[in-house]
Amino acid sequence: MMVSAYPALPIRAGIPAILVLLLGGCGTTIDEGVIAPGALTERPSTIRNEQLIGKWGVASYREEKDRKRVEAQARAQCRLPYIIAKGPSDGVMMHLADDAKLYELRIKGGSDGKTYLGPEAPPGEWQDREIISITEKEMIMRFVDPEVHGRYGTFIYVRCPG
Numbered sequence: 001m002m003v004s005a006y007p008a009l010p011i012r013a014g015i016p017a018i019l020v021l022l023l024g025g026c027g028t029t030i031d032e033g034v035i036a037p038g039a040l041t042e043r044p045s046t047i048r049n050e051q052l053i054g055k056w057g058v059a060s061y062r063e064e065k066d067r068k069r070v071e072a073q074a075r076a077q078c079r080l081p082y083i084i085a086k087g088p089s090d091g092v093m094m095h096l097a098d099d100a101k102l103y104e105l106r107i108k109g110g111s112d113g114k115t116y117l118g119p120e121a122p123p124g125e126w127q128d129r130e131i132i133s134i135t136e137k138e139m140i141m142r143f144v145d146p147e148v149h150g151r152y153g154t155f156i157y158v159r160c161p162g
Contacts (some may be wrong), residue, residue, distance in 0.1 A: 040124045045109035051134055052092050052107075052117075055081035055160040060153035071156055072136070078160035092117075096127055097148045107131070117141065129155075 057077035061070040085093045087104035094105050096119070108116045110123035118128030129141040132154070142154045 011157060040110040040112055040122055042123050043111055044108040045107045045115050047094050047107050047115050047134055049086065049090065049107060051136075052084050052139070053086055055083055055162075056139075056157040057160055058082045058155060058157050060155045062153040067156065071158060074156050074158040078158070081158070081160045097143055097145070098151065116144070118144075 002060075038137055055078070057074040061067050061069045065070035087093050087106075090106055091104040091106040093102045094117070095101070096103055096105075103119060105117050105119060108118065108123035108128070110116055112124070114124070115131045116123045116128040119133055121127070124144055125129075126143060126145045128144045130143060132140040132145055134140075137159045139157045140154060141157070143149045143152060
């Protein structure tokens with residue numbers, strides 16, 4: 001006869017407890033678009049700081065169908081442009097989310113093939129913006145942090161004349 005050191009648990013009582021323990025880790029999965037700290041290595045970027053420096057009209061959208069309308073709104077913002085200036089250490093001066101202070105941000109190429117703009121940290125860090133596209137007259141960016149992106153949407157910057 002075999003004697004167990006553990007008291008017998010009714011099987012039905014133990015299953016919910018086991019499921020809670022097993023499923024408890026599911027809440028720690030990484031959301032789509034969020035990069036685990038240190039997950040990316042840096043590579044050279046094809047975007048240069050000079051491409052960002054200047055006066056921009058800025059607006060944001062949540063759905064692609066609204067992009068053209070919002071682009072016109074951004075153009076109208078050139079009356080009071082958002083100015084991106086050269087930073088003292090070869091970065092660009094911009095705001096971080098929810099912060100009125102200007103910070104020097106730098107362009108970072110990620111090993112995932114994306115380009116990021118943010119403070120001194122590995123690419124894809126939570127305070128970064130992903131540069132989705134950039135031309136001479138327009139750039140599109142979104143914050144990496146899903147909560148911040150959810151509040152602000154995708155930014156469209158339209159270069160102001162002059």
